[in-house]
Amino acid sequence: MAIDERKLSALPVPYGMELPDRAPKQRYYDPDFFRLEAELLWSRAWQMACRLEEIPSPGDFAEYEILDQSVVVVRTDDLGVTAFQNACRHRGVKVAEGRGTCDGTFTCPFHGWCYGADGKNRAVTRRKSFSEHNMQPGDLDLTPVRCEVWGGCAWINLGHDAPPLRQCLEPVATVLDAWKVESLRTEWWYACRLPVNWKLAEEAFVEQYHVVQTHPQLAIPERYPPRDGRPTDPRTLVDGELHYLRVMSEGMAGMVHADDVRIAEGLAAMELPGDPGEAMATWHRRLNDEVVRWHREAGHDVPDLNDLEARGLNEPMGYCFPHYFVLPMYSSASSYRFRPLGPEETLMEIWSLTRYAKGEKRPPPAPPEWWECDDPRWPPIPAQDFSNLPRQQKGLHNKGFEYMRLSGPMEGHVSNFERTVDGFLAGLPHERLLPALREVNVNPLERPIVDIGL
Ligand code: FES
Ligand SMILES: [Fe+2]
Incomplete structure (x- = not known):
């Protein structure tokens, strides 16, 4: 329901959304704002870590990197999924890189400590040379990371107190379940390095105002x-x-x-x-x-x-805060994921997803090279979207430009999304963030500015 925008309260966040239809430009490049996002948003929000088809068999793993954090997501023997922080408990070397299959153990390349596919420590080289307090059982296992599965993907959360994944993804999870997104498979997967802030990149894809x-x-x-x-x-x-x-x-x-x-x-x-x-x-x-x-x-x-x-579930776009999209059309879909690389650098991945016969064996999709945003290989529609983004990021810095002014009925998702970000940056507890997630995890197109309950 559209609301009187002026009546919404603002949260005490630097460069916060004081008015819901104005986004201060510093949100898109200020290094302190970016640090706050790392500390209070990326450390607490559920994130799409990999597609399950990347790790089909027991022992298969995929590394997920977000800012300076690296997580290993592993397929377990019972075809479940588990995750842990990618740092050897000896001197911190990453135990896995990229993607592959663990043949029973992850062996650290530095001094050879071994971990099972479940992250449990299996061996410490020359154990007797360490003092007892450094060899406490349980303290030597890879540090677990919360991991759940939904929509054909594994999701991780670096924090401990978020509600279960599904609760944080409603109502879009119900819509995308009706679309059977879990049975979509990758036809191709590309990645783009964009010289812009991650929120700016996402916001180029959430309204139809720009289409004409x-x-x-x-x-x-x-x-x-x-x-x-x-x-x-x-x-x-x-x-x-x-x-x-x-x-x-x-x-x-x-x-x-x-x-x-x-x-x-x-x-x-x-x-x-x-x-x-x-x-x-x-x-x-x-x-x-x-x-x-x-x-x-x-x-x-x-x-x-x-x-x-x-049933009213034929939405053309499903959004999962903070960084994942599925755009189903007829049998197939496009899907996007955005990750910050720096205050003014973003990795955007695009998947083209379709259906294959049940039981058809397909090799796991190969992780993409990172193309620049003006690479001639981009299909025409993303190429057009990308062409605006570096110009926008540059334009924001001009002294005469202070804030983005948003159309309430047409660019409402940008506001709802940015105010949800503020909810995280204000350090609100998860139960206070849930109502905002329920307003933002919807079809963003033609979504008005709404009261997100913060
Ligand atoms: S850092 Fe891993 S074994 Fe030494
Ligand atoms: Fe577009």
Whole structure:
């Protein structure tokens, strides 16, 4: 529900969101603000650490780095997932790097201390040479990190007092479960090093206000009946819709999967009611049914798209605070993760996800090289978004620029998100942050500024 923005209270945070529709520029580059985020946000928030398909078999591990912290996520014998801090209890060397399979033990490369895949210390080289107080049982195991599984991913939390993962992800977890995101698999995975703050990077992807200017190819007037009520041939609308699906599919190299575009093209000539509104509703319902039928025949675990629609769960974007997105469309999806590398440097990863037959063996997706944001290999839509970001980060520093002014109805998520960040930076306890998470973990598009309860 939209609210009177001026009545929201501000939290005592440096460069805090004193007005909900104004974001002070220092939030996006000030080193002290960045340090506060490391101390009070990244150390306490649930984070997507890896996709489960990266570690399919017992002993498989993936390293997750966030700022100066490194966590090893390991697949256990019972196909569960566990995690620990990546530092040998002797002199701190990382026991694992990147991705791989632990053949029973992680052996520290420095002096050879050994740890089981469960993080338990198994061997200390020349143990008798250490004094007793340095050899206390339990004190030699790798330090455990909280780890849970949801949505086809392993999640970690570096703190101890956060509520369980699922509670922190609602209501978006329910929406994305209905989409069966856990059965999506990687078709490709790319990474971009962006010379901007992580929040600035995320905020380029959470509203549709920028679409007409930044992605003019996506503004397709033929998709909609004319506003003045002039009669339209439903064919024109279907052609407009097909054009949109193709441009999306090519623009993202996925998201709308090429298979689904082909299924839609196969329906181009179907019979339609004369009324444009009814015609489009009929066409969409039929397309949903055909996509579901085609994929189920191929053995894919795909949700009933018309049922999703009927239950109001067909959201085009799901956001998980602080850094993870899933954008489902028809059978497939794009997914994003953002990680700060410094106050003005961000790693953004993009996955193109789709469905494969149940039981089909696929190799774990290879971790991507980091491309620069102007790399010619980027698909057109992210390339357009990336082209604005370095200019924006530079523009913020100008003396004549003080704060971003946000549109209440169109850029509400930016405000809701930034105020949730303030909740963390104010050091609020988790039970006070939960209501804010429930407001921010939704579809961010066209989300107004709301009272997040802080
Ligand atoms: S630092 Fe690991 S064995 Fe010495
Ligand atoms: Fe965009």
